[in-house]
Amino acid sequence: MSAPVDPTTTKAWAALTEQHQNLKPDLRAWFDADPDRAKNLTFTAGDLYVDLSKNLVDGDVLSALVDLAGEVGLAERTEAMFSGEHINVTEDRAVLHTALRDPENVSVEVDGTDVVPQVHEVLQKVYAFADSVRSGSWTGVTGKRIETVVNIGIGGSDLGPVMVYEALQPYVQDGLECRFVSNIDPTDVAEKTRGLDPETTLFIVASKTFTTLETLTNARLARSWLLEGLKSSGAVDDTDAASKEAVAKHFVAVSTALDKVAAFGIDPDNAFGFWDWVGGRYSVDSAIGTSVVVAIGPENFANFLAGFHLIDEHFRTTEFSRNVPALMGLLNVWYNNFFGAQTHAVLPYAQYLHRFPAYLQQLTMESNGKSVRYDGSPVTTDTGEVFWGEPGTNGQHAFYQLIHQGTRVIPADFIAVATPANPLTDGDKDVHELFLANFFAQTAALAFGKTADQVRAEGTAEEIVPARVFAGNKPTTSIMAPGLTPSVVGQLIALYEHITFTQGVVWGIDSFDQWGVELGKQLAQEVTPAVAGDEAALAKQDPSTQSLITYYREHRF
Ligand code: F6P
Numbered sequence: 228m229s230a231p232v233d234p235t236t237t238k239a240w241a242a243l244t245e246q247h248q249n250l251k252p253d254l255r256a257w258f259d260a261d262p263d264r265a266k267n268l269t270f271t272a273g274d275l276y277v278d279l280s281k282n283l284v285d286g287d288v289l290s291a292l293v294d295l296a297g298e299v300g301l302a303e304r305t306e307a308m309f310s311g312e313h314i315n316v317t318e319d320r321a322v323l324h325t326a327l328r329d330p331e332n333v334s335v336e337v338d339g340t341d342v343v344p345q346v347h348e349v350l351q352k353v354y355a356f357a358d359s360v361r362s363g364s365w366t367g368v369t370g371k372r373i374e375t376v377v378n379i380g381i382g383g384s385d386l387g388p389v390m391v392y393e394a395l396q397p398y399v400q401d402g403l404e405c406r407f408v409s410n411i412d413p414t415d416v417a418e419k420t421r422g423l424d425p426e427t428t429l430f431i432v433a434s435k436t437f438t439t440l441e442t443l444t445n446a447r448l449a450r451s452w453l454l455e456g457l458k459s460s461g462a463v464d465d466t467d468a469a470s471k472e473a474v475a476k477h478f479v480a481v482s483t484a485l486d487k488v489a490a491f492g493i494d495p496d497n498a499f500g501f502w503d504w505v506g507g508r509y510s511v512d513s514a515i516g517t518s519v520v521v522a523i524g525p526e527n528f529a530n531f532l533a534g535f536h537l538i539d540e541h542f543r544t545t546e547f548s549r550n551v552p553a554l555m556g557l558l559n560v561w562y563n564n565f566f567g568a569q570t571h572a573v574l575p576y577a578q579y580l581h582r583f584p585a586y587l588q589q590l591t592m593e594s595n596g597k598s599v600r601y602d603g604s605p606v607t608t609d610t611g612e613v614f615w616g617e618p619g620t621n622g623q624h625a626f627y628q629l630i631h632q633g634t635r636v637i638p639a640d641f642i643a644v645a646t647p648a649n650p651l652t653d654g655d656k657d658v659h660e661l662f663l664a665n666f667f668a669q670t671a672a673l674a675f676g677k678t679a680d681q682v683r684a685e686g687t688a689e690e691i692v693p694a695r696v697f698a699g700n701k702p703t704t705s706i707m708a709p710g711l712t713p714s715v716v717g718q719l720i721a722l723y724e725h726i727t728f729t730q731g732v733v734w735g736i737d738s739f740d741q742w743g744v745e746l747g748k749q750l751a752q753e754v755t756p757a758v759a760g761d762e763a764a765l766a767k768q769d770p771s772t773q774s775l776i777t778y779y780r781e782h783r784f
Contacts, residue, residue: 228307228316231600231735232299234560235607239295246291247565252283252700254674272551273537273718278705281674282558282638283566292557293547295733301553304732309543311337311504315739316601322739323502324509324724328535328717337504345502346513353499353514354525356479360429361400361524368469368476369462373429376405377419378518379449380433381441382589384481385409387511387720388433390586391519391531394579394716397648398523405518408449411441416448425456425477432480433515435507437487440748446478446491453477481514506739508589509724512717527713534717542725552722555704556729559638562702563730564608568636573616576643576666577711580719583642584616587723593741594727600735610734620665631673631697638702641670642719646710666705673701 234240258264258280268280268289284292296302307314311321326335326342334341359365363372378388389407392399399405406419420428430449434442454463454470463469471492479497480488483505488498499514511519512532520528538552547553562568571591573584595611617625619641630637643666647659676699682692706722708715731738757764757776765773 228312228314228601229300230602231604233607233735234295234299234733237295237298239291239298242291243288243295243561243565246288250283250285250288254281254283254700255676257285258675270549270551270554272541272545272722273534274708274715275538275551275718275722276707277551277555278707279554279558281670282702282704283700284558284561288561289548289554292554292561295560296547296553296557296729299733299735301547301729301732305543305728308728309335309539311335311342314601315506315737317737317740317742318503320739321504322506322509323504324506324512325535325539327501327505327510327512328532328539328721330536337502342502342504349500349514353517353520354528356497356499357517357520357525357528360521361403365429366476367426367429368457368473369426371424371426374402374404374427375423376403376429376431376518376521377408377423377449378405378431378433379408379416379442379445380431380481380515381409381439382593383507383510384433384435384439384442384515386508386582386586386589388516388518390580390582391511391516391716391720392522393582394577394711395519395523395527395531395713396579398527398713400522400524403522405522407518408445409441411444413448416445416452420449420452425453425460426462428453428477430478431518432478432482432488432491432493433517434481435483435501435505435510435515437480437482437484437491440751443491450474450478450492479517481517507741508593509739511720523713531713531717534712534714535721536717537714538718538721538725542721552725553729555640555722556726557733558702558704559612559726559730560733562636562638563610563612566636567609568612568638570613570615570635570637572622572630572637572639573614574619574622574639574641575616576619576641576662578618579648579711580642581618583719584614586720587614587616590723591727593744594738595731595734595736596743597734597736597738601737602735606734606736608734610730610736619669620662623665623669627669630701636702638704639673640704640706641666642706644708644711644715648711670703670705672697673699673703675699676701 265280269278308322309325311323313319313321315322321337327346329343331347333343335343360373366372385407392405408416408419432446457463457473463473474492475494478493480493481499482488483501483503485495485498485500489495501513505513512535542552573587575583591614597610598606600606651658676697679692679696682695687695757768
């Protein structure tokens, strides 16, 4: 693979630098001067209606951003990804989450093997399993149907499934509930199993590597909880055979390491595989989504995958000047590298998307939080902004103050759907309309602000006027869709996957490795004996760590 292009040496970067120096953001004036601004800067991708007009760009900036995409080879890198090249260079792997949502008639070769038939084979196995749980033909060891599915996983083996399960609540089958255990804090497994009946509970142990400390520890805790519960109620006897049968009926696994699944004691027949070319944070559309398939059913999950595919096709085939993920990724580069923005807010005006910002934190920050490029050389500009957010209108009453009147540039994505999942009225008022009015009002307030004259005209005392002025020109992108369907949720995820990819390509980094999480894991293993009382291990720690561990040992009650 060719060396990364240094974006800061491109002609487009020079043009953007100059444009930034000369740019006087004035969204009021820009909208006044160009009545077609909203129309010209609104794009569609699949079912997504994306209004970029409230961003701090004019036509020249946008075309320079598009030129930048050309100069850094975004089209070539995109094709390399979709066609199975090993673009994850530090792990020497293909990056093919897009193949997970390819229809059966497509062929994608990885190292000489067409992976699409394998994808569909696993999907069919997951679908058959999900159908058996949903219909009640899969029962627990005492013959009772499953009522609760507990997914045990962390990072990409948790954040995607929990986010989608929450987003698609209206599609969840009555009588079935999913819970998600991720944290190694024992409180998590204790709380998530509280009140559950072991006879009607099924655990899905989801781990790409099947080596993750948190997940394996929680899986062992869950296995003990299950067996102790079944034995104490007399549902199963104390023999090894009975325990084995109980584990077989109450535990399934999802992993790329099926040998390790077997070693854990889970029947390989009850395991669903995937492949090393699926990154953890890109895996909710693989068998890692099994809990979601059980909850919403195969047909809805197939629509979810079709949603991803719509955006994949859009990203792969649409010219950059109309390509929504590419444009949004390029705008993020614009704010990061020219305005010095350090964070990016994602504000879903859809309560069911309340875990979407948390999901995006792993997707974006584990992907693009890098200081070296894919050839090992240092990056030449800032990378990876901090993604964060909360559902509207909660955020309005918490942190919007800083976005409106603070000193920092915080680009924000507002996401809403036209059709409410729960249409309710308050008297004669449609509450969804009240909710959406806030979305529309906030993006307008951020863009256009409120001038001192407007504040004065309201009769405000002169000394208070400055505090009540809104500068405006706070950049936002508005994303709308007809409803929060499985397809739309897939589309939203794919949109952000490709935004993240676009930024990574501009910066020349490997967006698909995550070496930055390794050191902490390694040190935790070294520290564990010291925490447990090993004086020699304690003596090897630095003074601060020693004193923290000593505090712990003196104060635990
Ligand atoms: O935190 C690092 C990481 O490797 C993530 O990338 C991944 O999603 C998570 O751990 C869980 O890994 P696994 O699915 O292998 O248990």
